[in-house]
Amino acid sequence: MGLAPERRVLLIIGGGIAAYKSLLLIRLCARAGIATRAVLTKAGAEFVTPLSVAALTGDKVYTDLFSLTDEAEMGHIQLSRAAGLVVVAPATADLMAKAANGHANDLASTVLLATDKPVMWAPAMNVRMWMHKAVQRNVETLLEDGAMMIGPEDGDMACGEFGPGRMAEPETIFAAIEAFFKAGEGHRLPAPEATRCLSDRPLAGRRMLVTAGPTLEAIDPVRFLSNRSSGKQGYAIAAALAELGAEVVLVSGPTALPDPKDVRTLRVESARDMLAACEQSLPVDAAFCVAAVADWRPARATGRKIKKEKDSPPPALALVENPDILASLSRPGKNRPRLVVGFAAETNDIEAHARAKIARKGCDWILANDVSGDVMGGEDNEILLIRSEGTEHWPRMPKAEAAARLAAAVAAHLGEESGRGIEGNRGRTSRA
Numbered sequence: 001m002g003l004a005p006e007r008r009v010l011l012i013i014g015g016g017i018a019a020y021k022s023l024l025l026i027r028l029c030a031r032a033g034i035a036t037r038a039v040l041t042k043a044g045a046e047f048v049t050p051l052s053v054a055a056l057t058g059d060k061v062y063t064d065l066f067s068l069t070d071e072a073e074m075g076h077i078q079l080s081r082a083a084g085l086v087v088v089a090p091a092t093a094d095l096m097a098k099a100a101n102g103h104a105n106d107l108a109s110t111v112l113l114a115t116d117k118p119v120m121w122a123p124a125m126n127v128r129m130w131m132h133k134a135v136q137r138n139v140e141t142l143l144e145d146g147a148m149m150i151g152p153e154d155g156d157m158a159c160g161e162f163g164p165g166r167m168a169e170p171e172t173i174f175a176a177i178e179a180f181f182k183a184g185e186g187h188r189l190p191a192p193e194a195t196r197c198l199s200d201r202p203l204a205g206r207r208m209l210v211t212a213g214p215t216l217e218a219i220d221p222v223r224f225l226s227n228r229s230s231g232k233q234g235y236a237i238a239a240a241l242a243e244l245g246a247e248v249v250l251v252s253g254p255t256a257l258p259d260p261k262d263v264r265t266l267r268v269e270s271a272r273d274m275l276a277a278c279e280q281s282l283p284v285d286a287a288f289c290v291a292a293v294a295d296w297r298p299a300r301a302t303g304r305k306i307k308k309e310k311d312s313p314p315p316a317l318a319l320v321e322n323p324d325i326l327a328s329l330s331r332p333g334k335n336r337p338r339l340v341v342g343f344a345a346e347t348n349d350i351e352a353h354a355r356a357k358i359a360r361k362g363c364d365w366i367l368a369n370d371v372s373g374d375v376m377g378g379e380d381n382e383i384l385l386i387r388s389e390g391t392e393h394w395p396r397m398p399k400a401e402a403a404a405r406l407a408a409a410v411a412a413h414l415g416e417e418s419g420r421g422i423e424g425n426r427g428r429t430s431r432a
């Protein structure tokens with residue numbers, strides 16, 4: 001049976017829970033006059049029956065590479081060429097791995113290797129599978145080979161986790177198919193709209209906690225102790241992490257800054273409030289203690305304004321120590337973030353003091369800066385990044401640039417850890 005390739009889709013249905021959505025996709029295509037012929041993988045047939053697929057496509061469903069009848073009626077080469085577009089939905093990790101590496105050990109992978117038509121992939125899998133370095137590598141390879149990627153989308157998953165990996169909705173895939181056919185053969189969807197390359201959002205699926213700004217410690221209802229922190233560096237870090245796809249909670253002391261875009265901002269006043277908000281935000285993959293938390297607070301904050309009495313000496317201000325948020329978050333335990341980053345504001349012997357701080361607090365990295373100049377409240381920062389593997393000097397640069405640099409270093413670090421295996425995902429978070 002000869003098929004004209006215009007407005008014909010060869011739909012490869014892989015073995016994932018999202019296979020049921022492909023049935024809706026077939027219906028949407030049919031309504032728009034786009035004929036669909038389906039290849040159902042062996043695993044795909046565990047999720048949707050060949051009978052349902054055949055009923056919706058109004059055609060035979062192809063499942064077996066070595067079916068003599070199929071080879072006589074329509075060989076795998078012809079099957080791979082008879083449509084104008086090949087759509088893989090759900091695209092399993094397994095199918096992408098096979099296609100990226102040129103395997104051809106079943107009908108779906110053989111068709112994908114033999115086709116001379118554009119291929120559109122709609123990946124669907126658990127967030128950790130999607131984030132795995134091996135899957136990311138395969139996605140990159142397929143994109144380099146000219147594939148189109150639709151999704152995946154962020155959201156709650158059938159497995160109970162949250163993050164990127166959910167298959168794009170049938171309507172979204174259908175819109176991409178329509179756009180493809182409308183634009184004519186040979187057209188590729190423009191990358192920024194249709195293709196979300198994982199390397200653009202390497203922190204997708206990660207949760208991050210950032211503290212920023214000063215804390216304010218009440219003396220009485222109108223007076224307080226505080227410091228000159230503007231919050232600019234912490235806000236820039238929160239924004240840079242969100243830009244790379246992370247879900248970010250920013251716990252901020254009083255600042256004049258607007259909430260950063262795509263960041264959940266919790267406003268607090270005192271160090272004790274800040275600690276409580278941080279603890280409520282756990283678990284996270286990484287925590288960044290950028291806030292200039294007041295070391296001390298008045299031992300007693302009076303509920304009434306302290307009056308200035310004529311001829312009496314100024315009141316003595318007794319201070320007590322505030323909780324140490326960086327040390328608290330760094331303490332070993334099931335909720336300890338995999339990466340805890342502290343800031344050290346120093347005025348002399350910066351590296352020595354910062355290294356001592358790592359040892360004292362138990363954090364993993366320290367960003368140290370010299371605050372004897374105009375760093376506090378200023379627009380620029382000059383940083384020493386101190387890690388166990390060595391110290392990096394970042395020359396003076398805008399705080400936003402330093403934040404982007406830090407976010408990239410964190411993405412690389414967490415990516416490397418994940419690549420070392422699932423054990424490396426200690427503290428990796430998922431919302432129930």
Ligand SMILES: Cc1cc2nc3c(=O)[nH]c(=O)nc-3n(C[C@H](O)[C@H](O)[C@H](O)COP(=O)(O)O)c2cc1C
Pocket residue numbers: 013014015016017018041042043044090091092093094095108124125126129
């Ligand atoms: C209940 C269940 C759900 C699954 N969901 C997915 C999924 O959403 N994405 C995926 O890549 N693999 C998923 N798998 C694993 C695939 O079915 C498995 O890798 C299979 O070999 C894929 O075969 P295929 O790529 O030929 O369809 C799931 C397995 C089971 C048992």
